[in-house]
């Protein structure tokens with residue numbers, strides 16, 4: 299009998315101890331370490347990529363513990379950016395200034411009384427110096443030579459008209475430059491912003507959010523460039539200014555899980571568009587392919603990817619073009635954003651990059667100001683470079 303009482307007491311004590319321990323067990327941390335999550339500063343693993351379903355599970359798991367960006371301590375006033383229509387016209391003076399040497403140089407060469415072989419060579423060199431590319435430069439010169447021969451003497455208006463037609467033809471004005479930002483049946487459109495660091499990727503993501511908000515769309519930003527905490531901070535500042543939430547994680551977190559969380563947030567919020575600033579470093583082609591491929595696949599568990607915008611720095615010339623080739627081999631680039639056009643006379647890069655990649659330039663960056671990103675309009679561009687600054 300005594301033994302029975304002792305046993306009951308021991309059982310009751312054990313129940314209290316274990317029950318209490320269960321109740322006060324600490325909750326899961328907010329942002330759990332993921333399988334394959336790399337230590338700070340380390341390159342993402344090219345080999346340790348989980349299988350597709352594991353990826354989805356990891357991403358879903360990450361969503362459960364996601365820590366969307368906390369509201370900045372003192373919420374800044376939300377701005378209403380101007381709509382994107384006609385921005386290139388507004389920025390025309392800046393374009394005219396930077397491309398003055400290119401446009402005016404060509405016009406004055408073409409206006410010479412006598413155009414001999416040396417003159418044509420000089421015209422071709424001017425085009426090549428402006429990064430138009432050798433094939434396009436040769437085509438432009440050949441066509442101009444024929445037309446000038448037919449025309450005989452030329453008035454300045456006629457010279458301008460000839461050059462305008464040739465440059466415009468090389469810019470392929472019929473390409474579809476629409477940035478696909480229409481959501482589809484309950485899910486937002488998803489835009490991945492890729493490119494080498496320093497080209498203006500994060501800035502472009504922020505400016506693009508402003509373009510979309512200015513055009514009346516709601517946006518979620520995903521800070522999937524997890525190499526640098528400052529990049530996420532930067533994006534958060536851009537987002538806060540236009541009231542766009544930013545989904546971020548700790549530095550070194552898996553970019554794919556950030557992208558997944560951002561798209562999930564976009565779906566939950568009923569947003570029109572989700573912009574993902576990716577961590578596409580040009581370490582190795584295989585590493586890049588694995589990383590961007592994984593980000594895209596994981597997003598596609600939730601929604602289709604509507605745009606892959608490659609950001610290129612116009613001032614880097616041939617180097618930028620090499621980067622563009624690598625990226626286009628790795629992901630299906632749907633549009634190019636050419637930044638820092640205000641800082642170079644080599645605007646011809648637009649012609650070359652479109653020809654090489656077969657992808658339209660959709661947006662151009664013309665300054666560091668928040669609204670200095672403009673939809674690319676070939677006619678406004680050619681007119682700006684042919685007009686004296």
Ligand SMILES: Nc1nc2c(ncn2[C@@H]2O[C@H](COP(=O)(O)OP(=O)(O)OP(=O)(O)O)[C@@H](O)[C@H]2O)c(=O)[nH]1
Pocket residue numbers: 493494495496497498499500501502523526529636637638639640641662663664665666670
């Ligand atoms: N003048 C000019 N500067 C620009 C333009 N676009 C971006 N920048 C500047 O380029 C610099 C780099 O931009 P970021 O957006 O930080 O570049 P990033 O590619 O995101 O670099 P990481 O965050 O290191 O990956 C910043 O100082 C921008 O202000 C542009 O169109 N014109």
